[in-house]
Amino acid sequence: xxxxxxxxxxxxxxxxxxxxxxxxxxxxxxxxxxxxxxxxxxxxxxxxxxxxxxxxxxxxxxxxxxxxxxxxxxxxxxxxxxxxxxxxxxxxxxxxxxxxxxxxxxxxxxxxxxxxxxxxxxxxxxxxxxxxxxxxxxxxxxxxxxxxxxxxxxxxxxxxxxxxxxxxxxxxxxxxxxxxxxxxxxxxxxxxxxxxx
Numbered sequence: 001x002x003x004x005x006x007x008x009x010x011x012x013x014x015x016x017x018x019x020x021x022x023x024x025x026x027x028x029x030x031x032x033x034x035x036x037x038x039x040x041x042x043x044x045x046x047x048x049x050x051x052x053x054x055x056x057x058x059x060x061x062x063x064x065x066x067x068x069x070x071x072x073x074x075x076x077x078x079x080x081x082x083x084x085x086x087x088x089x090x091x092x093x094x095x096x097x098x099x100x101x102x103x104x105x106x107x108x109x110x111x112x113x114x115x116x117x118x119x120x121x122x123x124x125x126x127x128x129x130x131x132x133x134x135x136x137x138x139x140x141x142x143x144x145x146x147x148x149x150x151x152x153x154x155x156x157x158x159x160x161x162x163x164x165x166x167x168x169x170x171x172x173x174x175x176x177x178x179x180x181x182x183x184x185x186x187x188x189x190x191x192x193x194x195x196x197x
Contacts, residue, residue, distance in 0.1 A: 002035035005086035009042040009101045010094045010139075017173050017185055021137035021192050022092025025171070028196020029088060038082055042103035048075060049102075050109040058113055076110040083111055088133050089165070091156060095140035095174075099151040108159055117163050127164020134160050134168045137192065141177035145170070169195065 006026045010016035030037050048054065057069035058076045065073065083089075093104060111117055118127050136156060143149050157168050173188035175181065 002033040002088065003086045004030055004033075004035045004037045004088045004090060005082055006037060006039045006090045006092065007042065007104075007107070008039065008092040009104050010092065011043045011101075012094075013043070016092070016094065017139035017176060017188075018092040018094045018137050021139070021171060021173065021188055022090050022135075024189065025135060025137060025192045025196050026090050028193070029090070032196065033088070035088065038086065040079070040082060040107075042101065042107055045103060047079075047103055047106045047110065049106050058110065059115075076113065079107060079111050080113060080116060083117070083129065083163075086132065089135070089160075091134065091136045093136060093138055093152065093156065095138065095143045095145070095150065095152045098143055098149050100156060104156070112159075112163070125162060127162055130164040132165045132167070134165050135195065136168065136170045136172075137188070138170065138172045138174070139176060139188075140172075140174045142175060145172035145174040171195065 004026055006022060008019050008022060010019050013019070026037055029035065054072045057065060057072035060069050060073070093100060114120060117129055118125050136153065138145055138153055145153055153170060153172070157170075160166075160168055171188050171191045173185045176184050
């Protein structure tokens with residue numbers, strides 16, 4: 001059975017453009033593939049930021065963890081399990097202050113686990129989550145996607161590649177607070193419909 005992991009991050013809920021694009025894409029892909037959908041809404045702020053104790057717990061071999069380390073690593077274990085189980089990923093992410101929302105970075109810090117989602121080799125790090133397809137539905141009020149001030153989409157693509165996920169497609173509705181914003185949103189929805197067809 002195919003599984004789609006939909007990761008959302010916008011704090012705007014029903015008004016979110018990145019989320020509405022992602023929902024449309026996920027619905028279309030799920031219908032086409034007959035896939036199960038798992039949604040992880042990072043805007044709920046229930047993902048902890050990494051600290052020294054949690055970092056040590058995440059790296060400790062499962063059988064060697066203390067009870068406290070098992071508790072600290074529990075959320076990262078769950079996020080990694082979701083990531084590994086999915087064959088398709090959809091990231092619905094807004095650009096906040098030129099980059100990813102802090103919750104997306106917190107998620108990334110928890111799922112990047114040496115020996116599990118990537119490994120160190122003589123030639124440098126190698127991603128272990130190969131064979132997955134990823135989509136990014138991005139939205140920004142003023143930051144042009146792909147411009148010198150866009151630090152979100154290049155970072156997210158790079159991070160996914162670091163984990164071994166290189167097949168990534170981007171749909172962006174950018175500059176939507178300016179002139180022609182509604183047209184840009186409509187064009188992004190058309191692109192999503194094409195991808196989901």
